[in-house]
Amino acid sequence: MSRIGKMPIAIASGVTVTVDGQTVKAKGSKGELELTLVPEVTVSQGEDGLTVAPVDESQRARAMWGLSRSLVANMVQGVAEGxxxxxxxxxxxxxxxxxxxxxxxxxxxxxxxxxxxxxxxxxxxxxxxxxxxxxxxxxxxxxxxxxxxxxxxxxxxxxxxxxxxxxxxxxxxxxxx
Structure with a gap:
């Protein structure tokens, strides 16, 4: 299990995140960013923030899990603080x-x-x-x-x-x- 991938991504106040399939868009006070994720992971939005999960237990899916979570977290932090x-x-x-x-x-x-x-x-x-x-x-x-x-x-x-x-x-x- 990915320790990084398991953590939910907290969304700061003033940041709006929209999830459309594999595309994640974040808009904040600093600007707007968009990221298309690999098909081996899925992103869902809940009340505690964004959650990234692997589609299956393959080696590539587990490798992309933590990476995708980090990329989305950096995107959310970037539009909020830079x-x-x-x-x-x-x-x-x-x-x-x-x-x-x-x-x-x-x-x-x-x-x-x-x-x-x-x-x-x-x-x-x-x-x-x-x-x-x-x-x-x-x-x-x-x-x-x-x-x-x-x-x-x-x-x-x-x-x-x-x-x-x-x-x-x-x-x-x-x-x-």
Whole structure:
């Protein structure tokens, strides 16, 4: 039995969820999201919230059970509160700034990296060395953060590069004389 799949999904106040067969739509103060689930699971709406259940006891149905429950829960949380990821830039001369619909990154290359901001994502730079990515789709927020980090991942000797705020960089000792 899936421990994650068994838990009901609580629907926050101000969020309306409609279930139409395999399609789940959530609408809240932040926006609207839609998800089509795989045929191996079913979703039902009760007074305690949404419940996801497998159709049968096959391996695939049990695997999709917890995944589908997590996807629907993230969708409901996204339209109610939204998600955000914070990146930190370390290095001399490394900085970021938002210019219209793009993010301009100076990461020690001979050129600036221009990252176009996708639809549904909001990027802010409270400081030149901080980037805050926010949106209602958890997968898209994480993907954008990973793409920005991939331009200059942190290196283990000095820790220079783009890293998540809560990420720890394992440091290596430099070579000895």
């Amino acid at each position: 998600f955000s990821k914070e990146l930190e830039i370390n290095g001399v001369g490394y900085r970021a700034e938002v210019q219209g619909k793009s993010l301009k990154l100076a990461l020690g290359f001979s050129h600036d990296v221009i990252y176009p901001v996708p639809e549904g994502i909001e990027i802010k730079t409270p400081k030149p060395t901080e980037v805050v990515i926010s949106g209602i789709d958890k997968q898209k927020v994480g993907q954008v953060a990973a793409e920005i980090r991939s331009y200059r991942p942190p290196e283990p000797y000095k820790g220079k590069g783009v890293k998540y705020v809560d990420e720890y960089i394992f440091r290596k000792e430099g070579k000895k004389k």
